[in-house]
Amino acid sequence: MNVRTEKPIDLATCIDLESYPVDRLGSAEGKALLTACQRQLADDGCVVLKDFVRPDMLAQLEAETARLSPQAHLNATETNPYNSAPDPALPQTHPKNRFDDRTNGFVAGDCIAPGTILRTLYHHPAFKSFIAAVVGVEEVHEFADPLADLVVNVLKEGRQHPWHFDSNDFIVTMQTRKPEAGGVFEYAPNIRGAQGENFEGVQAILDGDHSALKALELTPGDLQVFFGRNALHRVTPVIGPRERHTVIFAYAREPGFVGRPERARAIFGRMAPIHEDMLEREVVRADSLSD
Ligand SMILES: O=C(O)CCC(=O)C(=O)O
Numbered sequence: 257m258n259v260r261t262e263k264p265i266d267l268a269t270c271i272d273l274e275s276y277p278v279d280r281l282g283s284a285e286g287k288a289l290l291t292a293c294q295r296q297l298a299d300d301g302c303v304v305l306k307d308f309v310r311p312d313m314l315a316q317l318e319a320e321t322a323r324l325s326p327q328a329h330l331n332a333t334e335t336n337p338y339n340s341a342p343d344p345a346l347p348q349t350h351p352k353n354r355f356d357d358r359t360n361g362f363v364a365g366d367c368i369a370p371g372t373i374l375r376t377l378y379h380h381p382a383f384k385s386f387i388a389a390v391v392g393v394e395e396v397h398e399f400a401d402p403l404a405d406l407v408v409n410v411l412k413e414g415r416q417h418p419w420h421f422d423s424n425d426f427i428v429t430m431q432t433r434k435p436e437a438g439g440v441f442e443y444a445p446n447i448r449g450a451q452g453e454n455f456e457g458v459q460a461i462l463d464g465d466h467s468a469l470k471a472l473e474l475t476p477g478d479l480q481v482f483f484g485r486n487a488l489h490r491v492t493p494v495i496g497p498r499e500r501h502t503v504i505f506a507y508a509r510e511p512g513f514v515g516r517p518e519r520a521r522a523i524f525g526r527m528a529p530i531h532e533d534m535l536e537r538e539v540v541r542a543d544s545l546s547d
């Protein structure tokens with residue numbers, strides 16, 4: 257069931273524009289905000305804007321993902337930090353051979369209706385310009401993938417999102433429901449990058465050395481921008497029956513991004529028509545090659 261609201265929400269109703277003047281980036285306050293965000297991102301690959309959503313909107317925000325969470329596709333699977341196959345040529349202790357349970361669920365974007373706070377923010381030109389400025393690009397583009405554009409990550413009791421690197425350069429997330437305990441976002445800033453994979457550093461973390469880690473104390477309505485490609489990160493198991501919900505606003509540097517059909521199937525348990533078209537085109541291409 258889609259979530260619908262009476263009337264569309266404007267930015268000023270939703271965001272604390274006094275603290276976060278995302279609609280006035282050229283003003284002195286706007287520039288100061290951008291500088292602070294960019295500095296924090298450069299320092300450790302992560303910036304959190306506490307209480308980004310106005311307090312009087314929090315109940316509605318939480319209700320949006322609470323209503324959506326039953327539609328989450330639960331994909332219990334085992335993954336290594338690189339979301340890749342194991343490498344039998346490497347020792348069992350090597351990070352590429354270290355698999356752990358990924359037991360979260362994802363609600364796909366086509367379940368999230370227009371008019372919700374979530375969709376309003378995702379499509380809002382000022383919000384997108386703000387994100388682009390924070391991550392240091394001219395423009396960010398919405399995904400052309402109706403499943404992966406806007407996603408709710410649902411973690412039930414005992415479920416976790418194990419150590420991994422993201423395939424996207426950056427993600428924008430917002431917590432909408434906090435569990436009673438656990439469900440902590442932990443990350444190792446810049447553990448890999450231009451200097452290489454740093455398998456030793458990654459292995460030390462997997463072996464329990466937490467000295468390089470930072471943990472985020474997130475609360476509903478906080479906005480997080482995160483460079484997850486170079487930072488090993490995880491969400492620890494949720495403790496207690498209250499689910500943990502976060503929303504992922506997915507943008508790309510280039511327009512027209514659509515995820516692979518097999519990835520849609522693995523993550524959401526289904527494909528959208530655009531993925532079916534992609535598969536069909538591949539079959540046609542393969543057929544013409546074999547002629
Ligand atoms: O739910 C979160 O806080 C982040 C999840 C995450 O790391 C991911 O979806 O790649």
Ligand SMILES: [Fe+2]
Pocket residue numbers: 420421422484489
């Ligand atoms: Fe991630």
